Amino acid sequence: MKFIHRLGYYLGGFALGIIFLLFFLNGKDASCDYGPNARTVKNINSKPIEYSDKASEFITDHTLDSLTIKNLIKFGSVDFSKSKTKLDSCKVYHIDNIYKERDMELTIKNCDSIATLLEIKYKAV
Incomplete structure (x- = not known):
């Protein structure tokens, strides 16, 4: 598999993960x-x-x-x-x-x- 395909899969999964986190943490009073x-x-x-x-x-x-x-x-x-x-x-x-x-x-x-x-x-x- 070429590097560009691996990078595409990585960035796609990363974007889905960010959207998933934003969906579940939206409106919560989460703090660090x-x-x-x-x-x-x-x-x-x-x-x-x-x-x-x-x-x-x-x-x-x-x-x-x-x-x-x-x-x-x-x-x-x-x-x-x-x-x-x-x-x-x-x-x-x-x-x-x-x-x-x-x-x-x-x-x-x-x-x-x-x-x-x-x-x-x-x-x-």
Whole structure:
């Protein structure tokens, strides 16, 4: 069999495979969260978020809403050097992000069924 025929069969099968995948994965919320940052953020966002008194006060003073907090968590980067990941029950994560051109730091206690925003603050300049 000539190379051009083999290439044709290969590309034909490859195209059918891509169409097959697009058909079955279309509309599904499939994602590839393999990195530790992505897995941690996805785990936190999959739970209801409660706010501590200190965090609620900051949110009220700076007129933030729950969607803004969700986006700060979703698009933030987890600082594992400041986080306490060796705890048995609830792990505490520090997430850094930028909001209105200022650096912010969120401290989140991540338990099995709920995540609690312990503290949210602007970083010192």
